[in-house]
Amino acid sequence: MSNYQAEVSLPAAATPPTKNLFGHPVGLYILFFTEMWERFSYYGMRALLVLYMVNHLSKPEVAAHVLGFGAVKGALEGIYGPLATQAFASQIYGIYTALVYLTPLLGGYLADKVWGQRRTVVVGGTLMAMGHFLMAFENLFFPALGLIILGNGAFKPNISTQVGGLYPPGDERRDRAFNIFYVGINLGAFFAPLVCGTLGQTVGWHYGFSAAGVGMVIGLIVYLAGQRYLATDQLTQTRQTHTEKKPLNRTEVASILALIALIVINTFWWAAYEQQGNTIQLWADQNTNRDLLGNGWLFPSTWVQSINPFLIFTLTPLVIAFWAWQSSRRKEPSTIGKMILSCMTIGCSYLVMVGAAIQAGSSGTASVWWLLGFFFLATVAELYLSPVGLSLVTKVAPARLVSVLMGAWFLSNFAGNYLMGYLGTYWEKVPKQTFFLGMALMCFTIGAAMWLLSGPVKKAIDASIAQKQSG
Template identity: 45%
Template sequence: MTSATSPVTEKSWFGHPRGLTILFLTEMWEMFSFFGMRALLVYYMTKHLKLDQEYASLVYGVYAAFVYFTPVFGGMLADRWLGKGRSVVIGGSMMALGHFMMSSEALFYPALCMIALGNGLFLPSLASQIEGLYRAGDERSKSAYNIYYVGINLGGFLSPLVCGTLGEAYGWHWGFAAAGIGMLLSLVIYLAGRRYLPTEPALGAATREVRPPMDRTARERFGLLIGIAAIVVIFRGAYEQNGNTIALWADTGIDRTLARGWTIPMTWFQSINSLAVFALTPLLVARWARLARKGVVTPLLGRMSFGAAIVAVSYVALGLVAAWSEAHGTRASWIWLFVWFVVFTIGELYILPTGLALFGRMAPEGFRATSIATWFFAGFFGNLLAGALGTLWSSMGHGAFFVLIGGVSALSAVLLYMLNRRHSGAGQHGQTGSTTVLAR
């Protein structure tokens, strides 16, 4: 429990504080809007705005980078001045406006800026309210992040099916409008359910005076977390290709034809990731829990290294498939891409949610939103790297490109393994249950 909130545990829904359901639904619809727009973005730039692929990939990378950069300052504003509730409302309103601005070609770049800025206030402020729902020692808090993560991926699963289908079948602007409506629903749910969330004290000079100091131990914790984030930057350069060059390959590199000539919409493949999360998360969490009951230590940094290695293998295998298809002048079966997303998601569940669990649990008192926001700073540089790597898509064979991306992920796996060997104690935080948090 933080000093900024009071637990609300007197009544519950589904065995958890009612506020968790509000946060679950708020984040689900926010993710619906975010991933709905993202599923359309590269296609919109290359097919509607007629931008070169290299430039479109660079724009995508810069936008995605700032989506992870702005929470660093948004978390600070929430912790020190605005408060979490006000930050969620302001940020969500800005994001909704940005999605509707996407309907105008002239407002394309301002719309991207508006969404990124709003996200900076919204994202860390919403997730950081989870801890305040539970009293110290409440065992239910261990599974709270898992439930929250399901909400994230439920929105991510539905959005390509709805926004993507509308965009492909009826026009890109219809897809963007659907994303905007999703963001409005998120705001309505949050405002309607604020009475179930922890209350916050008035912020001001008096509040800042009682904030625990950033002592040596806290600085050492942040130093370790910054080191982890620096390595995750490299991993993100590979991971973020799933909405960039992977989306382009889904359009031009695979055979999406099913029985009777029906073609799978290219945006639908972006839903496989979230679908795999639903299926695989309970299995992985149950496995980690069984190991913990047997006394088997599973360091979180070790898990992260293993996850990066799995993603590396998935890209190398996809590169071999793409190279074979290019050599034979044909398109690969859509089944290959489906299988790739499943394996890719296994790696994701080992590294990204686990990494944020470390940032949330090692956060010094009074700096939880700031600490969570720091995790997203790795996404900023990682997406810039992903955008830069994406510019190579048109200048080299697709098979060779995917193998290169696999090498990038493998490098991050090696570095995480080395860090785990050096700081093995840090990897013991959060052995069970709460290793699945927010992963965007």
């Protein structure tokens, strides 16, 4: 890796935009609303996906008309053996959400070396909008998923890296900017199940998927309208300035290896976290008492998917204030420390679900308060890991590789989502309390593994940040 040759742009070309609003560049708010609508489209579709496959698409009379359904199911059963409806849906959900996080590696490469970040984002958004609209035609289910996967790969890493590009090295606002940006992500994710999920479950599946497509189109419009407020693409900077060939130095190699170590460990964290759209969604649909008013009306189970994003934008200010309070006393955890706490917290969230499974007992249903407790702890865990990780990549990655490494960071989501789908196949094979306990133990184990590696990883990260700040 140390022999990798890359183009390096002069520091002067990387000067970010200076026009501010509420203490941050205007471009942050353009990216905020673009990502908000993109996440609306993604989470709107995700909230429906497993229920759509279990309750509609897998019906023999429907599956017969779905292009490639038999071939895909046959291929999976050739690997895993016979798959019941729920197990097949879990595998498809896991593979889809995994590939959504594999393609950002390609999207990052295209942005850094071919198209630039802006053009790659537009291509990605267009492909995703097409895919969401094609979901309205059940026979095109798999081609639609393919377009969304490719589009997300082009879109996702290049929106996140543009946030970092708005701030010069060492700017203390960067971490706070990513938390603001993360609120945008979750604002879209909050409204998505309420709009797309309700339309899909009460009016028709295809209305929900079409609403997701409309959200993506709005996001594209916002992004194109705000181009002048964004930082210049790294690729454009390289082409406009004198460049030199330079290998990665030891500090850069060490920082990349540290990121790789975190990617491997975070894989298991995401496998636990992403069960929210898979087995936790099934628990909400099949094992939760949703008759809140006692009058026989059950709220749509997809609504529980809004709990996590709602808690994100309500808890984020509190978490940031708590970190500031800790920082003033020199007790704020390091990035790695926050990630360790995250692993332990999400493990505790599954212990809550063990309690839910015990209460359900022979009746099969439990109070919705167990789910609220689960989502509260899972959300706190998310705030201590996900936005922190995005910020970390932009701080330590060499400038000429920032989009590629952001794509590589999402490989933990890729592997984690695939593992999530595989673990979900045990949902109907083992008692529910056993399933939840196994998830908790997995989370505690990866927390311990991260603690064991925290020393060398923190050293490599600190050295990389210091090098970038020194110019």
